[in-house]
Amino acid sequence: MANTKTIKIKRSPGDQLVQVIIYILVGGFALATLLPFVYIVAGSFATERELTERAFFVFPHTLSLNAYQYIFKTGDAVKGIINSVFVTTVGVIINMTLSATLAYPLSRPYFKGRTFFTNMVIITMLFTGGMVPTYMLVANVLHLKNSYWALWLPGAINPFNMLIIKNYFQGLPSELEEAARMDGCNDGEIFVKIILPLSKPVLASVALFYAVTHWNSYFNAMMYISDSSKEVIQIVLRRIIFLTSKVANESSFDWGAFGMPPQKAVKMATTVVATIPILCIYPFVQKYFTQGVMVGSVKG
Template sequence: MSQQTRGDRAFDWINYALLAIVLLIVLYPLVFVLSASISNPQAVNSGQMWLLPKDITFLGYEKVFQNNEILTGYLNTIMYTILGTSINLVMTILAAYPLSRRDLVGRNVVMALFVVTMFFSGGLIPSYLLVKNLGMLNTVWALIIPGAVSFWNIIIMRTFFQQSIPNEIQEAAAIDGTTDFQLLLKIILPLSMPILAVMTLFYSVGHWNSYFNALIYLTDQNKFPLQLVLRSILVQNTMSEMAGSSTSMTDQVLLTQTIKYSVIVVANLPVLMLYPFLQKYFTKGVMIGAIKG
């Protein structure tokens, strides 16, 4: 390896310094919210707690988990995420694999039609009327079916099939008498675990954070996902009800702030815990999507 010049070392140190600054900017709000959720509300409000927890208390989390709406929203979000991601994967595979085959007649025309959907849509009102006419209003399917597939993810998966799986394998399987579905299930999918992991992460994170479709299509609060429940709590300021009326007005306001921090942690902790272990799959997905053949 060639020896680094003084300019190279200075460039590296500047990069390290900039990355450290970005890390602090991103990390500090996360640490602050986590610390504030388990700190004494008076210490947080007075500014005594600015990084590490002070006078640790879990009263905010007790109030959060005593709220039946949050627990119901948690269960609903888990169900929507599992069901929605499963349908997303099936639909994406069934669209991407045929489009990756060279022997598919008219695949360029189909791709062109799909591309149109990336730039043009009917809009909110026609989408609402369509969901209504299909009888899906206030049902689980209103959150699943309209977003059952993403064309961008189809492009990523199709590119993986074209770039990572040799066409000779498919030709050999065809010579052995393998049908198209057998080829897909027994050969293509076992070789495609990285892209399947990428798609699972993309779709599941999208379902976990989604609230707009639920806001438009759902009216039954028992079917609300977690994010919509949290929106109603944070935006409509229903924290005072969770804090209770047995305390003084000042203590109630302080406890309300603690509950807000606790709610934020409860909503985001699963994704924050999962992402560091699966970051490499996100990176791989970005790299695959950047090479479209």
């Protein structure tokens, strides 16, 4: 035993070289992913002259808040962010509640007909009703136009995300459920008190997927929401970019005290405003992300 504790694995020069190459490649890929976003953030604070003269930079020579002042001066962007936070929060609650409650019975081997219902879910991943029938159903049959339910109900359950949760549930030890039944727990108590607490990794990962989907929701919001007071941030930012490019060359247009903002800087600023809020969520679920997705994907 004493000898085994002192044994050290020595890497050959070839292995060390390979490790260095791997670190260099991984670092290069990381920089290639990070630098474009850094440039967008830096460009959103730059002036029109600097954006024109410099092809790429990480720090602007002249710091300008012109683009952000233009985006937030009317208050529409703040209202859009509030609306998006509400849509995302409620949407994720609906998605996770329905997805988890459907995944649990489909993961139980004693549930009769679970193969049939699972195949029905898989079919919805391959075939859809199409955009026009979906719009007619939501707008004309369900009368959900100008309602946030039009953004929540059509995608209340994502089949792929539900199957990830189902496979994770299947990987949990069946002895825990058997022991709970011996203690007198019913299916609801087992699901709430045992299954869900043990499934935090996959639930956090899938919740992030749903949150990103709701936050970036643009096309459905454009189709179903026409009330300006209910517009989400993506629609508000699209309108800001459109108005900026439309009136940029109109010398008679009154830009107010802020002056005409750089068109390119406004586009970069809108990207930052649309991205930063959802990025702030990732650090809180990052520790669950890899474990939840990998285990939920390969089990079962």
